[in-house]
Amino acid sequence: MGESETIGVGLLFEEMTEEHLAGVLDIYNYYVLNTTVSFHTEPLTLDEMRQSVLNGDPRFKSYAVMQAGSLAGYVLITRHKNKQAYDTSGEISIYLSPDSGGRGIGGQALMFIEQKAAALRFHALVATVCADNEHSRRLFTRHGYEQSALFRQIGRKFGRWLDIASYQKIIGPADQSNS
Template structure:
């Protein structure tokens, strides 16, 4: 799903063939940053559960630049209760070194379009307050901060806040 743009950017639904790269990208953030609140790297089985849900509405997509994976974007279940079925939680993870090229904004636009096609009403993104690039990305694209949870996680010996951003699409 998704077309190839003039600049060689495309989005492809994640399959088994992408799983090892997805694990590598995500585990970089686990081991080196506060972007993920996991403290132990995920294995392929755990990552498979996250990105290959089997639900036709909650999908993950590889971000490809000239055929090479630069990251992934996903829309996941926000809460597992029926009244939330029109809300989705979105995440974007870029390969280290791929930031600053506009890929995050293009991935966000792509996943918003997919969410609209799938009749989502609200998208939510939750980011560590330390993650200034993600906070700027979401606010630049019309997301409003809707929550702030102080000292909700502890990683690398530090208490960390998370902020939730939402957009009605």
């Protein structure tokens, strides 16, 4: 079993395992089918979700967010770009179950993944969200992320054009080497 860590009031962050996959898939597919949070237009399969969150690379981690023994969401850090110069940058994502929003879980998940990323010697973190997603935009801004890009009409879902915004936060020292 992977590592786990308790943070905040009643939140347990467990390293993602096979036993979390079905619940994580349900959370993600809710956003696929009902919102513009995800730019997938078709639900993912269990195998596709497994590839997404259990990639086997020790630097890129996924954590189940547990509250009172139930899956409240998940948070992950993935490769930003697959080129060596980007190895000190990570892309972060947070997905909460639809009934877990508005309780501070997203902010605690963000602080948790930032601590993990700093321990893994990441220098910069990037989060990319649909520009319609005001909750996520406020979350990242409130935690020190700055909007670094806006791509207009980059995706199409539910019969309309969608923009995405990228947010960035430097978490490592300016003189950090990649050795």
